[in-house]
Amino acid sequence: MDVCSSFSHNMDDEYAKFVRRMNPPRVVIDNDVCKKATVVKVDSVNRPGILLEVVQVLTDLNLSIRKAYISSDGGWFMDVFNVTNQDGNKVTDELVLDYIRKSLGPESCFMSSMRSVGVKQSTDFTVIELTGSDRPGLLSELSAVLRDLRCNVVNAEIWTHNTRAAAIVQITDEETGFAITDQERLSKIKRHLGNVLMGGNSRTHEAKTMVSSLEVTHTDRRLHQMMFADRDYEQDNDEDGGVDKVGRLRPDVDVVNWHDRDYSIVTIRSKDRPKLLFDTVFTLTDMKYVVFHANIDAEGPEAHQEYYVRHTDGSPVKSEAERERVIKCLRAAIQRRVSEGLKLELCTTDRVGLLSSVTRIFRENSLTVTRAEVKTRGGKALNTFYVSDASGYTVDPKTIDSIRQVIGQTILKVKGDAEENLKLASQESPTRFLFGSLFKSRSFVNFGLIRSYS
Template sequence: MNLLLRNVHKSPSLIAFSDYRESEAHNDLQTSVSNSGELLEYETLELRVHPPNIDIDNEYDPSCTLITVDSANRPGTLVEVVQHFTELGLNVRRARISSDGGWFVDVFEVTDFDGSQVTSNRKLASIKQMLNIHLRGQEVPVFNADETDDQQRIVTTVFELAGEDQSGLLADVTHLLTTNGCDVRSAAVWTFKNRVAFVLSVTDKGQPVRDGIKLQRLKQLLRTMMDKHGNGVVNIKTVQGEVHHDRRLHVLMLREEEMQWEQGHSKPRYHMRWNSSLGEAAASPTDSAGSMHAEYMNLPDADSDQLSHFRSPKHSRPDVSITHSSMNGYWLVTIKCKDRTKLLFDTVCTLADMDYDVFHATIDSIKGAAMQEYYIRPRLGKPELDELKAAKLAAMMESSIQRRFPRGLKVHVHSVDRFGCLAALTDVLKQGGLAVTRAKVKTFAVNQSSGHTFYVMDATGAPPDKDKVEEACKQIGGHLVEVGEEARSASSGQHRFSFSFLNRQWHKGWNGDSSSPSSSHGSV
């Protein structure tokens, strides 16, 4: 038997959970071979024989819900779980992650958005089935925490774009899509370090765009828009149901930032600090012989200049350090920063996308402070510490945490859902000399309305003039409302806007006038 199995290729650490999900979706019969006749590797069979087990306990602690997940281990499984929590609006306050011998057991203490236990039957059912890849159609639990069109499992065409950040780019992209008959159902935009990423879900008369010639033409035009040198990213795919905007944005932004980092870091730009008190005979990752603190140089960015003063008060520069144990072969990544929602999601996405496997981890949140420790190894290559790779990993981990904090004035726009609404809004902002640094757009199925959240700056990079923003909004029939009123139904057809300077940190010398300091940093 050993002779027969010797030549069977098994790669337990290379086949991702998402790939397994996709292969199973196309494998209608529960067989041991794929549709192409190839033998499915051992772990695939084990996942079928021993499907993931998810236990939910609301009696362990009245202040939280304890969720235990155990399953055959696949790269990306941890991301799948944490992403599911994030999209349900849940917060992970503590976690213990452990894997050994191709199996993992993860324990999470989670709370609902209001800090209470998770008691919603819909959310509990969704958690219970979050790793079940055999559900079909309407059996699939709703992941998102809001009442969007995802509930109806509509099929859309998703555009994933990334490239050089340019003022007015969002308006140009949405205008191009609208003039070609594409209705934007949902969208998300991130900007960071002079790079930008879009994820837009569109339909053509209620259906995904099926005209191949149109899609090819749009792809060519968008690639030119995203980067004048032709290095932009344009991916087009058909998706049924929910679109994982944040997950895809992490992938796109990581590619952009890796490219920038490699251009400016042909050699490590950090200082090595050896912790001599531990000695060479350290026996565990926490007592490793060498300690390397990632004091790398940041890429050029307006964030490090005078404009850094008006980011979100939740912003904090994380302390990222990487140590190594030659005995156990683990890299220990330690992150200390302010606690916030989606922090765990941001860090595990980066580790997964950079091909690092998490073997063990401890996640703690105490009184607003977060402490994360990951015991990892590179999925490919040797486990020995590579200084350049470690410096790059530390830089990308820091970026993944910091890019959650956009600069600018937060603007909410709610309106009746209508074709071309996003293109009209962004065009008015562009004509008003305003640049969008972050955007989130949703279409709500319940009351046929759409919600838009923008962070805007002056096109010069200076803080925006509140009157200028209000004037731009009035051009499309809106009016200023008190904070909180924007959550009401938009059944009247009139746009609602809310503006708040309360949640931003403004330098006392910046009044939003023409004399405010400017920056060369572009925004979409």
């Protein structure tokens, strides 16, 4: 960049900061105007990415956005959100309300760097990014390799969609408990993990492994970007009437042009779920579309979203090929996070090799992990797995009961609608007697490291 253009760019930045200081964002939180939800209003000078920033703040607080009205046509941005907490009630926690005010109000300029997409140096752990073909037992194989390479998994998030898999894994050295910095060892880790990823059917895509000491500041954003770059949306098709192999309705996405106003109108209808709005807004933003107006309604089991958008070059969708790509990418973004399978929650004392042991047991019982979130907090492992059988169908309750007998009924719990069915199945399961006495005196935590697959 030459001196003149650099000077001009700096002047533009300073002018934008001046306008922002003269017109600071205004946040109003009202718990009286709506009977069932907390109303959050945000008024601000319009700037690129502001809608995503607001949605991310609310979503990261695990708040559900029930209704929203968005307008940013011109130089001003105005949002109204009706939000509830995880229990479906108004948000009354003053710490949460104060965080919203600080994150979106006049002080937000000091906090925005915390929410940006990017990386920062970390000495606490090493970050591994993985993409490749999904297959039954893949997580078990990857965690076994890390265990054999004397790595401890601290945190991890794994998504699967359209036969593709993406993961962000944070590991530490088993002996030191800190990030791994030896380049020769990092190359070995990368090589071994790459070999596992290439073990599947990679006819159309190559497996990718990246190892670094840089911390991803927003995992969800990065996973979306990784799967988008891996083109997981390309296998989307609606020839079977909009349902998947187990009968679930796919999201209904459409794009039409409003020629009188030079907008493209994007409409989305799908089953509501947490973070749905974040996933669609992020995808539009990352694909370089600007949302000028939007109406969101997710008060029932189905969510309706309507966006009035233009590309960053100022044009609406220009061709049928572009229209189809927007539809496929939005549908993929919604389905990546769909919690297919039975939800299992594991809570126990953390130890080296725990993830390898648990996923090995899943694999030996012909279960495949469709999505996973692995966390360690204060010496405790807090893991969530979504599992199905190897063909992608519902798991036999007796299989889950057998696994829980091995791991521990209080350690591994079933969440959601299947809980009652599994209680009934456990009354009949012969594994109660097979494993019951074995683990009475020896909990899963002290079960010892079962030999991992290499």
